[in-house]
Structures are given as structure tokens and as C-alpha cells.
Amino acid sequence: MILDDMALADTQPTNVGVIGCGNISSVYLENCTSYDQLNVLACADLVIERARAQAERFGISRAETVEQLLADPGIELVINLTVPIVHGTVGLAALRAGKSVYNEKPLALSLQEAQLMLREARERNLLVGCAPDTFLGGGLQTCRALIDEGVIGEPVAATAFMLGRGPESWHPDPEFFYKIGGGPMFDMAPYYLTALISLLGPVRRVTGSARITFRERIIGSEPKRGSRINVETPTHIAGVLDFASGPIATLVMSFDVWHAIVPRLEIYGSEGTLSLPDPNTFEGPVRVRHAGDREWREVPLTHGFTGNDRGIGVLDMAEALRLGRPHRANGELAYHVLEIMHAVHEASDQQRHIELTSTCSRPEPLSPEGTGRSPHKFSEQSQEVHFEGR
Numbered sequence: 047m048i049l050d051d052m053a054l055a056d057t058q059p060t061n062v063g064v065i066g067c068g069n070i071s072s073v074y075l076e077n078c079t080s081y082d083q084l085n086v087l088a089c090a091d092l093v094i095e096r097a098r099a100q101a102e103r104f105g106i107s108r109a110e111t112v113e114q115l116l117a118d119p120g121i122e123l124v125i126n127l128t129v130p131i132v133h134g135t136v137g138l139a140a141l142r143a144g145k146s147v148y149n150e151k152p153l154a155l156s157l158q159e160a161q162l163m164l165r166e167a168r169e170r171n172l173l174v175g176c177a178p179d180t181f182l183g184g185g186l187q188t189c190r191a192l193i194d195e196g197v198i199g200e201p202v203a204a205t206a207f208m209l210g211r212g213p214e215s216w217h218p219d220p221e222f223f224y225k226i227g228g229g230p231m232f233d234m235a236p237y238y239l240t241a242l243i244s245l246l247g248p249v250r251r252v253t254g255s256a257r258i259t260f261r262e263r264i265i266g267s268e269p270k271r272g273s274r275i276n277v278e279t280p281t282h283i284a285g286v287l288d289f290a291s292g293p294i295a296t297l298v299m300s301f302d303v304w305h306a307i308v309p310r311l312e313i314y315g316s317e318g319t320l321s322l323p324d325p326n327t328f329e330g331p332v333r334v335r336h337a338g339d340r341e342w343r344e345v346p347l348t349h350g351f352t353g354n355d356r357g358i359g360v361l362d363m364a365e366a367l368r369l370g371r372p373h374r375a376n377g378e379l380a381y382h383v384l385e386i387m388h389a390v391h392e393a394s395d396q397q398r399h400i401e402l403t404s405t406c407s408r409p410e411p412l413s414p415e416g417t418g419r420s421p422h423k424f425s426e427q428s429q430e431v432h433f434e435g436r
Contacts, residue, residue: 059085060364063115063145065136066127067091067100069218070150070356074125075104077357083364090115112136116143122367123173125360126150130227134159137174141166146367148175148360151236153380155227157388160381167377173367174377178237179359181244182374182412183328187349189313189320190411193245197334198315201246204295206238207308212301214275215266221275223301224263229279230299231256231387234326238297239383240375241311241325247291248382248405253398254285254390259302285390290405297390328355348414374409382406 062084064071071089078084088108091097097109115121116139124140126133126149134154140147141163153176154160167174180186193201208230214220222228243249259282263275285297293313311322318336323329329352333342351358359375366373382404389400 057083057368059083060367061120061122062086062125062360062364063118063121063123064089064100064125064127065091065112065115065140066129066150067093067096068127068129071100071127072103073354073356074127074360075100075106077355078125078360079104079106081357081361081364083361083368087121088115088118112139116140116145119144121145123148123360123364129222130232131155131222131225134163137163138166141170141172141174144170144172146173146175146363148363148375149177149380151177151380151383152227152232152387153377153384155232157381157385160377160384164377164381173363173373174380175359175363175373175375176377176380177356177359177375178240178325179356179362179375180237180325180328181241181409182351182358182362183355184347184349184352185323185328185330185332186241186244186325187351187412187414188330188332188345188347189322190245191348191414192320192332192334192345193313194411197318198313198320198336199317201291201293201313201315203293203314204242204246205309205312205314206242206295206297207306207310208234208238209298209300209303209306209308211304212263212281214263218267218269220263220265220267221270221273224275224277224279224281226278229281229283230301231280231283231390235283235297235299235387236380236383237325238299238311239386240379241322242287242289242295243379243382243406244409245313246289246293246295247408248289249287249386249402250290250405251288251399251401252285252386252389253393253400254283254297256280256283256391256394280391280394283390283394285393287386328352349412350414372410374412376406376409378404378406379409 090110090112101109137147265273282300282302287295313320321333332345335342363373
């Protein structure tokens with residue numbers, strides 16, 4: 047069913063606190079302070095000056111320490127935008143403080159940390175959410191509709207490529223990208239894997255190869271230009287994913303490539319091919335080419351949310367809290383993505399296929415009528431999630 051304005055008009059906004067006021071926080075704060083269903087009460091950071099600057103910029107009344115924010119009984123949902131190495135620690139602290147939590151990706155560095163978060167949430171009747179939420183954007187939701195309508199027939203295979211030179215040329219503080227929990231797999235693959243799972247369902251086994259190509263990186267951006275980074279995590283990874291529903295996907299993630307001409311995402315069906323947009327964005331283009339077509343055909347987007355709409359996963363989660371329904375960018379989906387990423391690295395180390403222990407359902411699609419810029423209308427969903435700890 048489609049949620050209408052009246053259904054939500056009778057509910058109070060969800061009180062939100064943001065932990066982590068670094069590079070990614072601006073777009074979250076801009077969007078989340080604009081949604082009627084979210085009330086951003088406070089932001090916090092280990093560097094209190096950063097929290098104060100963001101609070102002033104986005105009209106948030108309080109800039110606090112992390113401890114102060116977690117101690118506030120009025121905050122119901124924490125958006126955790128800290129660096130990856132503490133995603134699990136901060137997320138677990140928020141849950142133990144009685145708050146639902148939405149983590150930036152990845153859900154945690156280790157599977158054990160992620161399992162603790164999900165267990166804590168279940169025991170306390172709280173929710174865990176996790177980025178990316180780009181699969182809820184107009185581009186990938188249009189692709190979901192095309193897949194579900196059988197426009198390219200039965201999905202047979204997919205390719206996912208992210209080939210680049212790494213973030214040290216532009217990111218103001220890029221060192222963490224090359225430490226454990228970073229690299230192109232943990233930084234960028236969540237966008238591609240989440241998109242593929244939302245379209246094809248869960249993965250049953252993986253294999254792959256991984257390497258560190260350059261042991262040292264030199265920062266080219268300010269304020270640390272010229273500083274050297276010791277690389278501790280693989281920077282070129284090639285994986286093969288067997289989906290439970292049948293398709294086989296090729297995944298290549300790299301920070302070691304100067305130039306490439308490859309599609310970001312394509313799905314190959316029995317009747318044609320679907321060319322998907324960059325899964326790190328919310329927009330198009332979406333293109334289809336059937337078996338007898340001489341050219342690609344661009345498909346008009348059927349859904350809204352086509353700007354930089356990071357935070358719609360938080361909005362969906364907040365509505366889920368109020369209305370007692372499942373949310374889409376959920377912890378079980380994020381855990382499955384996390385296990386896939388670890389398993390590809392593990393497969394490379396062990397030179398074998400890895401059978402996954404977790405699974406999840408495809409998140410229910412959004413209704414086209416419910417995805418305009420108005421923050422009110424998400425379609426109801428029924429989602430069954432399965433989880434087996436490792």
C-alpha cells in the first residue's frame with residue numbers, strides 16, 4: 047500500500063542525532079534537515095569545532111560530544127558518519143544507549159562486529175540501517191521495475207566495474223582509504239553489490255583474486271599534499287559472484303587504473319541487455335537493447351529522487367520506526383554485502399570458492415507514486431530476512 051500524507055500527519059517526527067561531521071556529513075545534513083519526518087536535534091564529532099561548524103551551517107541547535115549525544119534520551123535514531131574503523135564501535139554504542147542506528151557503509155569492519163550490532167538491535171527491539179541508499183534513487187528503481195516486468199527476460203549474468211586511480215588526488219584526508227577496512231572493495235563495492243542484490247537477490251558463493259599494486263601512495267590534495275600513505279589493503283580486486291537466483295556476476299574494483307572504457311553496471315538477460323547508471327548516484331541514464339535492436343534505447347525514469355539524495359534510507363527507516371514496517375536499507379542487507387566483500391578477499395587468500403552463510407531478501411521496490419521529492423510517500427513492503435551468524 048502507498049503511505050498517504052494523512053497517515054503520517056498524525057505521527058511525530060523522529061528525533062535524530064548525527065555522529066561524525068566530516069566530508070560526507072554535509073549532504074546528509076542538508077537533506078535530513080529538509081525532511082518533515084526527521085528532526086535533527088544535534089551533531090557530534092571528536093573534533094568539537096567541526097560539529098559546531100556544521101551545526102551553524104545547517105541550523106542545528108546543538109553541537110555536542112559523542113558522549114553527550116548518546117546520553118540524550120530524546121534522540122531516537124543516530125546517523126553514524128564516522129570513519130569505517132569505528133562504524134561498529136559507534137553503532138553498537140548507539141544501540142546500547144537505546145537508539146536505532148543508521149551507519150555509513152560498510153556496516154562494520156568485521157563480521158563479528160556486525161553480528162553484535164544486529165544481535166543487540168534484535169534484543170532491544172531497535173533498527174539497524176546502513177548506506178548506501180542509492181538503490182532507492184530514480185535510476186536504479188527504474189531498473190528494478192524493468193527487471194521485475196521481464197523487459198530483458200530472465201537475468202543470466204551481470205558485470206560491475208569501478209576502475210579508477212584512487213581518492214588521494216582529491217580527498218582532504220585520504221589515508222583511511224588505504225588501511226584495513228578501506229580500499230576499493232570496502233569503499234566502493236557496497237554501491238555495486240547493494241544495487242545488484244536489490245535487482246537479482248542474494249549471493250550464494252564467491253571467488254576472486256586481489257592484490258596491492260602500489261605499496262605507497264602520495265597525497266595530492268590539501269592540506270596534506272606530499273604526505274605518503276603506506277597501503278595495507280588490496281587495491282585491485284576481481285571477483286565472481288554466483289547469485290542464488292542463477293545469474294553469475296563479474297565484479298572488478300580498482301584504485302590502480304589510470305584510464306578505462308568499461309560499463310559500470312550491466313545486466314544480461316535472455317531477451318536483451320540492461321545498462322544501469324552509476325550506482326554511486328541516484329539518477330540515470332538507464333538504457334535497454336534487445337536481441338534484434340541496432341541501437342540502445344534510453345528509458346525515461348519512472349521514479350523520483352534523482353538528485354544527491356543521500357539520506358532517503360534514513361527517511362525510510364524513520365518512517366518504519368513510526369509505522370511498524372520493515373525498512374529497505376536494512377542491517378541484514380548490509381551484513382550480506384559485508385560478508386560478500388570479506389569472502390572475495392578470503393577466496394583470493396585461500397584460492398577457492400567461499401560459500402556464504404548469510405542471505406537476505408530483495409528490498410521491496412518503491413512505488414513510482416511514492417518517490418517524488420516530498421518526503422511522505424514510501425510504499426508499504428513485506429520483507430523476510432534470513433541471517434545466520436558466522
